[in-house]
Amino acid sequence: MGSPVLLTDVAQQFAGRGPARLALDGVTLSIDAGEFVCVVGPSGCGKSTLLDLVAGHTRPVRGSVVVDGAKVTGPGLDRVMVFQEHALFPWLSVRDNVGFGLKNAGVADAEREATVTEWLSKVGLSDAADLHPHQLSGGMRQRAALARAFAMRPQVLLMDEPFSALDAPSRDRLHVELQDLWQETGTTIIFVTHNVREAVALGSRVVVLSSGPGHIIGEVAVGLQRPRVVESDRVVALAREVRGLLDAADQLGITAPRGGSEDGHVSI
Ligand SMILES: Nc1ncnc2c1ncn2[C@@H]1O[C@H](COP(=O)(O)OP(=O)(O)O)[C@@H](O)[C@H]1O
Numbered sequence: 697m698g699s700p701v702l703l704t705d706v707a708q709q710f711a712g713r714g715p716a717r718l719a720l721d722g723v724t725l726s727i728d729a730g731e732f733v734c735v736v737g738p739s740g741c742g743k744s745t746l747l748d749l750v751a752g753h754t755r756p757v758r759g760s761v762v763v764d765g766a767k768v769t770g771p772g773l774d775r776v777m778v779f780q781e782h783a784l785f786p787w788l789s790v791r792d793n794v795g796f797g798l799k800n801a802g803v804a805d806a807e808r809e810a811t812v813t814e815w816l817s818k819v820g821l822s823d824a825a826d827l828h829p830h831q832l833s834g835g836m837r838q839r840a841a842l843a844r845a846f847a848m849r850p851q852v853l854l855m856d857e858p859f860s861a862l863d864a865p866s867r868d869r870l871h872v873e874l875q876d877l878w879q880e881t882g883t884t885i886i887f888v889t890h891n892v893r894e895a896v897a898l899g900s901r902v903v904v905l906s907s908g909p910g911h912i913i914g915e916v917a918v919g920l921q922r923p924r925v926v927e928s929d930r931v932v933a934l935a936r937e938v939r940g941l942l943d944a945a946d947q948l949g950i951t952a953p954r955g956g957s958e959d960g961h962v963s964i
């Protein structure tokens with residue numbers, strides 16, 4: 697079973713040219729052990745920043761991040777990140793990519809091989825074990841990235857728009873597979889996306905962030921049976937509800953104006 701995650705009044709700020717800018721402001725979010733939470737919000741609102749904080753890659757300028765009852769002070773093997781792309785080492789085979797984290801963690805050869813074989817099978821890549829990333833489709837690459845992440849048996853899986861670069865059929869298949877793996881493992885998942893429908897299809901709950909500095913403007917509980925697919929009517933209806941939260945925040949002037957280099961893109 698995964699770990700609970702608690703963010704309390706978290707703010708994050710980056711120094712840049714000119715005055716420091718807040719990237720997140722006053723984010724309080726409690727995630728239960730084994731929950732699958734999706735976080736949506738426009739580009740630049742602080743979604744990746746939030747995952748980095750939970751991963752322990754950065755420390756907040758205010759507030760606290762607590763995982764399994766302990767304050768996060770740095771990265772740990774209990775938390776694993778999956779990115780949109782460039783996740784695999786091009787010079788390693790699929791097998792060695794999937795085993796990479798385990799090797800780093802000092803897992804003995806025999807156990808590592810058994811775990812890698814098991815996870816390659818679970819994600820349908822047994823026959824691709826000896827290929828290299830450039831020989832794989834985008835969907836297969838993300839499958840390998842999933843296998844590498846789950847092979848570490850993380851308590852918390854942090855997913856940063858992992859399927860955004862995929863074509864629709866590959867993405868739909870991975871949605872179903874990820875929901876299966878989540879149900880089988882009970883891992884806590886925080887899944888970030890700018891795609892509202894994807895968030896509703898995957899999450900038990902969708903947390904909505906305003907544009908930067910990101911803060912939580914609402915959330916929508918998704919009580920639909922799994923596996924869900926993005927085209928289903930119920931998913932589309934709930935996605936509209938989420939979209940409504942984003943639009944209402946815009947109209948109330950809660951969010952920063954659209955335009956500029958971060959175009960605030962959210963798709964439904
Ligand atoms: N390392 C960094 N240094 C300076 N600014 C950053 C850094 N990381 C993110 N930012 C800024 O913080 C804001 C939030 O970024 P990010 O979390 O990447 O947004 P999102 O993932 O929602 O698109 C943006 O304005 C971005 O430019």
Ligand SMILES: [Mg+2]
Pocket residue numbers: 743744745856
């Ligand atoms: Mg991002």
